Structure formats: structure tokens, C-alpha cells
Amino acid sequence: MTPKKTIERISLYRRIVGNLLLSGKKQAFSHEIAKLAGVKSSQIRHDFMFIGTNGRANAGYDLQELRGHIEGFLFGGDADNFCIVGVGNLGRAILAFFRARHKNIVIKAVFDKDPALKDRIIQGCRCYSIDDASEIIKKENINIGIIAVPVEQAKLVAQILVDGGIKSIVNFAPVPLNVRQGLFIENVDLTMYLEKAAFFSRNLSKLSEV
Amino acid sequence: MTPKKTIERISLYRRIVGNLLLSGKKQAFSHEIAKLAGVKSSQIRHDFMFIGTNGRANAGYDLQELRGHIEGFLFGGDADNFCIVGVGNLGRAILAFFRARHKNIVIKAVFDKDPALKDRIIQGCRCYSIDDASEIIKKENINIGIIAVPVEQAKLVAQILVDGGIKSIVNFAPVPLNVRQGLFIENVDLTMYLEKAAFFSRNLSKLSEV
Incomplete structure (x- = not known):
């Protein structure tokens, strides 16, 4: 363990x-x-x-x-294949940040529900319809999904990824997701980092390292 | 505490x-x-x-x-004034993500060393030269800085922010920064989230909640 x-x-x-x-x-x-x-x-x-x-x-x-x-x-030797769901500002930033930077993190596909984005190449990566997620996840051997959609879509998107065969999720939507046992999920809450920094900028004397 | x-x-x-x-x-x-x-x-x-x-x-x-x-x-009633240093993909994504979304998080200024960006309005926010950081931080009453620059610039930028009077820092550069006592710093390591998700996608049976 x-x-x-x-x-x-x-x-x-x-x-x-x-x-x-x-x-x-x-x-x-x-x-x-x-x-x-x-x-x-x-x-x-x-x-x-x-x-x-x-x-x-x-x-x-x-x-x-x-x-x-x-x-x-x-x-463990092999590169890991990722996908990103949601091609808004945050999804694009994650894609740009990791594209060709890290030899073991390969973003194979991005998904969005906007039909206008379908088949567009964004930062060198093809955008697919979220409706085709299951097929593309299998075809591209994708194991890890990054969620960068608004709150109200996050839970549905997580389910689509899990049903498609994803083993691990990094969730950037500002709502914690709980998926079933046997899957890994990391909830990354960007707002929390900013709120915490703001709180301690006003209450530095209260800061404890605990 | x-x-x-x-x-x-x-x-x-x-x-x-x-x-x-x-x-x-x-x-x-x-x-x-x-x-x-x-x-x-x-x-x-x-x-x-x-x-x-x-x-x-x-x-x-x-x-x-x-x-x-x-x-x-x-x-505590008042909005908190933030600045972002670095207007690359990540800095822009953070700006877009928080602009007008959160009534207590107000991004007052962005800074960059690229002279071509000086005085540009990006997502409704003015971009200043990093050389003017100290003056703008005081003028706009900014207490919290967000660092979104490459690794090799992160330490220098943190020092500029601290010298300018910033009390709290959220650091997105992939290098942990240690600043002096009496300041708050949060190191947010996006690569770590992806590497961790990749590791557990291959080693789910080893996952412990500890």
C-alpha cells in the first residue's frame, strides 16, 4: 500500500x-x-x-x-495517456502547459460538447465529441482523465470517463467528486488555494503550520 | 492559531x-x-x-x-486584491477562471516582463511591466500574488512581490518556494497531480487512503 x-x-x-x-x-x-x-x-x-x-x-x-x-x-517505463474533458480556458491552459513538456504525460485527446470544436486540432491535439469518449478512450489506450468543465457537468463527465474505462481522474471542477472504489480521483480546487492565501494575508498572525 | x-x-x-x-x-x-x-x-x-x-x-x-x-x-467583509505575474497560458487561464466569478477575489493587475504586453488590457485587466510591480502593488492595495512564470524566474519574482509588500503567494511554478517567516506561501504543483493520477492508474491495488 x-x-x-x-x-x-x-x-x-x-x-x-x-x-x-x-x-x-x-x-x-x-x-x-x-x-x-x-x-x-x-x-x-x-x-x-x-x-x-x-x-x-x-x-x-x-x-x-x-x-x-x-x-x-x-x-514504470511507459508513457501514460491522458485526455482532457472541457476545452475552455482552463482545459486549454492545462493542454498548453503539458504539451510536449513531459515525456511521460501524453495528452491523446480532448473532448467537448460544443459541436463547433469537433475535429479541431487544439495545441496539436484533436478535439472529439464527448459522445465518442468511450470509443476514443479505448482506441487511444487512455487511462487518465482530466476534468475541466463547469460544476454542473462534472459529475456526468466523471461517469462517462469511468464507463469508458478510465482508471484515474484529476478533477478541476470546483465540486468534489466521489467515484466508486477501485478508482483514483484527485479533486484539485483552485479557488481554495486563492481563498486560503487571501485568508492568511489578513490573518498571518493566526497561521499555524499544522 | x-x-x-x-x-x-x-x-x-x-x-x-x-x-x-x-x-x-x-x-x-x-x-x-x-x-x-x-x-x-x-x-x-x-x-x-x-x-x-x-x-x-x-x-x-x-x-x-x-x-x-x-x-x-x-x-471579513472586504474583497481581496490579487495580482498575477506571468501572462502565459497558465496566467491567462487563472485570470479568465476568476475574472468576475468571485466577488471577494479581485485581480487588480497582471505583470509580465515582455514589453509587448505592457499596458495591454487582458480579460479586462491591465498588464504592467514587472519593473513597476512595487509601485502598482501599493497603489492598488494588492495583498496576494499569484506566480505563473517558468521555473527559472519564480524565485526572483517571489522576491519582487515580497519586497513590494505582498503578504501571501500562490505559486504555480513547478519549483517549491520558501519565503521568510511571516509570509504565507502555497506551492501548487500541477505536474504532481497528473503524475500521481498516472501512478495510481497503473498501481490501483497499491492505493492507500493514508
Whole structure:
């Protein structure tokens, strides 16, 4: 059993290690990575042992090797095929943000209910009718769906994705979705981040790290 | 001291109560709200007592009244002034997503280093040079900054915002930022959400709710 929080940290380490390599660094000690990630060194050593790698006492971690271990653990070799439902501002931004940036995240299709968008190529990605979702999900071997539709459509869209064979959902609609057991769902609430930042800008003295 | 997690839940309740009111519902019991929020009823009753409101045993919570309490707690009456740094796809999507949608979240300015964008009106919001950030932040009484720039610019931009007088930051750049004590920072890592969903789409049997 792998806790979600562990995967979140390992995903974060991937970006930190990548940034260190880009800056020309070849080795790093656990306490250096810990500082950048905002966790304790002991957490770093524990997490890296979990993914099957150890640092050397006098040189720390070889960053190139570490990245290989992290990516092997997270991605298992193959790229993951995604789709996005909803080609409004948010859907387009997600598409633009991830297009050709990440070798393991491949957005194979976008879906929308607007007939005017059907068969349009948006950021290099074909837009299909949501009515064809089940067929396209199977044909393109898509396992993960991103929901970027208005609140009132989110639940229906989640059901369409699940019925089509999707195993994991990232939901950006501002309503939490609960799907049946045996599926993974992550509800990402952008409004919550802004409201929280606003609250603490007015109540900084009340801020607790708990 | 208010834990961040409490504010996250209260922000979520605001959307749930709003959606219930939109659907025509006038009253709700704690267990109904709990189910929609994915928490226990006892958590709901505890959180609502924390913001100073109680339900009635035989009728539950009056939703209109409850929304007033939640909004009073979260927003304290005044709108909060935001700015966004970086007018690429993500910055524009955030601007479009929040423009005129939320009466307490007002995006007063966007900043970019591209001289071609200076003084352009984007989604009803003026774009300024990042060089003028300090002046505009003071003039427009902006307390919260949203960072939507590439990794290599994120740290510098955070420093510019903090020097300008910003109290809270929501950082969408895929690198965690640590700012000095007495400031609030929320690092939102969109890549992490997608990588996590991809991991669990391949390893659903390993999924633990911990």
C-alpha cells in the first residue's frame, strides 16, 4: 500500500533533482534535497530507500542515477495517456502547459460538447465529441482523465470517463467528486488555494503550520 | 492559531453550500454536507462551531445563514486584491477562471516582463511591466500574488512581490518556494497531480487512503 502523500513527495523530488541537474550539479546530500523540498533529511533517506536507492556517506546521491530510479518508480517505463474533458480556458491552459513538456504525460485527446470544436486540432491535439469518449478512450489506450468543465457537468463527465474505462481522474471542477472504489480521483480546487492565501494575508498572525 | 487544513475545508464548504443553494435546497443536516465534502459529520459540526454557527437538531443548518457565516469568516467583509505575474497560458487561464466569478477575489493587475504586453488590457485587466510591480502593488492595495512564470524566474519574482509588500503567494511554478517567516506561501504543483493520477492508474491495488 502506497500512501498518496509518498507519491506526491516523490513527484516533487523528480522536479527538484531535474532542476539541480539543469543547474549543473551532479551530486547532492539528503539534507540539500530536504531543504529544497521542505522536508526532513530523514524523510528523504526513507523515501529514497522506498524507491530502492541509497546515497553514499561521503558523496550523497548521484543525481543522474537518482532521477533514473525516481522515474522508473513513478512511470514504470511507459508513457501514460491522458485526455482532457472541457476545452475552455482552463482545459486549454492545462493542454498548453503539458504539451510536449513531459515525456511521460501524453495528452491523446480532448473532448467537448460544443459541436463547433469537433475535429479541431487544439495545441496539436484533436478535439472529439464527448459522445465518442468511450470509443476514443479505448482506441487511444487512455487511462487518465482530466476534468475541466463547469460544476454542473462534472459529475456526468466523471461517469462517462469511468464507463469508458478510465482508471484515474484529476478533477478541476470546483465540486468534489466521489467515484466508486477501485478508482483514483484527485479533486484539485483552485479557488481554495486563492481563498486560503487571501485568508492568511489578513490573518498571518493566526497561521499555524499544522 | 488556525491550521491551513481548517481553512481548506471551510473554503470547500463554501462551494458545497453554494451548490446546494443553487439546486434549490434551503436546509441541510451535517451528515449531508459531510458526505459531499468527504469528511465525517462530527468534523462538520466542529468546523461550523469554530466559525460560530450551530445547526438545529430537527432542521439542520439554514444554508443561506450558513453561507453568510462562512463568508464572514473567510473574507471579513472586504474583497481581496490579487495580482498575477506571468501572462502565459497558465496566467491567462487563472485570470479568465476568476475574472468576475468571485466577488471577494479581485485581480487588480497582471505583470509580465515582455514589453509587448505592457499596458495591454487582458480579460479586462491591465498588464504592467514587472519593473513597476512595487509601485502598482501599493497603489492598488494588492495583498496576494499569484506566480505563473517558468521555473527559472519564480524565485526572483517571489522576491519582487515580497519586497513590494505582498503578504501571501500562490505559486504555480513547478519549483517549491520558501519565503521568510511571516509570509504565507502555497506551492501548487500541477505536474504532481497528473503524475500521481498516472501512478495510481497503473498501481490501483497499491492505493492507500493514508
